[in-house]
Amino acid sequence: MKKFKNTLLLMVTISAIVSCSKNESAPTPQARTADDVIEDFQNLDVQPGINDFRLETLVKDTYWSFRVIAPADATIDNLRPLVIDLHGASGGSPSAHQNTECYVETGLQTLNAFIISPNAGFDEWYDSTNQQQILALVDLAKSNWFINPSQVIITGYSNGGNGSWFYADYYPELFSAAIPMASSYDPARSSGEVLPIEVPMYVIHGEDDELFPIAETEAFVNESIDAGSSIEFVVATGLSHLDVCDYASYLADAATWVQTEIWN
Numbered sequence: 001m002k003k004f005k006n007t008l009l010l011m012v013t014i015s016a017i018v019s020c021s022k023n024e025s026a027p028t029p030q031a032r033t034a035d036d037v038i039e040d041f042q043n044l045d046v047q048p049g050i051n052d053f054r055l056e057t058l059v060k061d062t063y064w065s066f067r068v069i070a071p072a073d074a075t076i077d078n079l080r081p082l083v084i085d086l087h088g089a090s091g092g093s094p095s096a097h098q099n100t101e102c103y104v105e106t107g108l109q110t111l112n113a114f115i116i117s118p119n120a121g122f123d124e125w126y127d128s129t130n131q132q133q134i135l136a137l138v139d140l141a142k143s144n145w146f147i148n149p150s151q152v153i154i155t156g157y158s159n160g161g162n163g164s165w166f167y168a169d170y171y172p173e174l175f176s177a178a179i180p181m182a183s184s185y186d187p188a189r190s191s192g193e194v195l196p197i198e199v200p201m202y203v204i205h206g207e208d209d210e211l212f213p214i215a216e217t218e219a220f221v222n223e224s225i226d227a228g229s230s231i232e233f234v235v236a237t238g239l240s241h242l243d244v245c246d247y248a249s250y251l252a253d254a255a256t257w258v259q260t261e262i263w264n
Helices: 002-024 033-042 101-107 128-144 159-170 215-225 245-262
Strands: 048-058 065-068 080-086 114-118 146-155 177-181 201-206 230-238
Touching: 002 146, 033 128, 080 128, 080 159, 101 114, 101 245, 114 128, 128 146, 128 177, 146 159, 146 245, 159 177, 177 245, 201 215, 201 245, 215 230, 230 245
Parallel strands: 080 114, 080 146, 146 177, 177 201, 201 230
Antiparallel strands: 048 065, 065 114
C-alpha cells in the first residue's frame, strides 16, 4: 500500500505543477489525500457482473467514471486476471466506457477476469490525466481485489487500441500482454528510433478498415517486430472499422493466446 500512496502523492505534485504553469495567479484546486482515494475505492460495492462507478480523485469534485465487470468466484485462493479495456472514439461521451457488451464481455468471458473499462473524458488515452487514471486504477485494483498481479492485460478498440499500444510501450512493468484492435500506432520515437516493446502483443485488424488502412497498421507492426517486439498480427477477414461487435470471436482467440502462450 505504501507504494501506491507514493504514486498518488506524486500525482498531486504533478497536478499542482500543471495548474501553476497554466495560470500563476489561479488558486490550486483543493486536493484530497491518498488515504481519501484509497478509502473511497475500498468502499465501492463491487458485485458479480456489471458495476458502474464514479470515484473522486485527488482533486475535489473531479471524478473518474469507469465500469467494472467482476467475476463471481474471486477469492484469496482463486486470484483472477485483470483486464483494462480502453473504449474507442474520443470527445467526452459520458457513456463511452459502458460499451462493453458486444465484444469485450463476449470475447473475454473465458478469462473470468475483473474488467475495468474507464472513461477517457475529453482527453486522449496518452494524455497525463488518463495516464494517472490508468496507473491508479491498476494499482488500486491489485491492492484491494483478488487479482493475480502477473495476469494483467490491456486491450482497446480504435482510439482505445492505440491507447493499449501506448501503455504496452511505455508501462511494460504493469502488463503481461496487450490486445489492440482496429488500431494505428506508430512505434517510432520523435528521433525516428523504434524500440522493442517488452509486452507481448496480439494485434487484431479488420481487412477492410476504412479509417486505419490495414497496410499502414501492418507496416507499424512489422517495424516493431524488426526492432525486437513479440507481436501476433491477426487479420479480421472482411471487417470494416465499424464492425465492432464482429471482433468478439477474434478477441476470444486472443484470450486463448494469452492463456496458452503467455500465462502457461
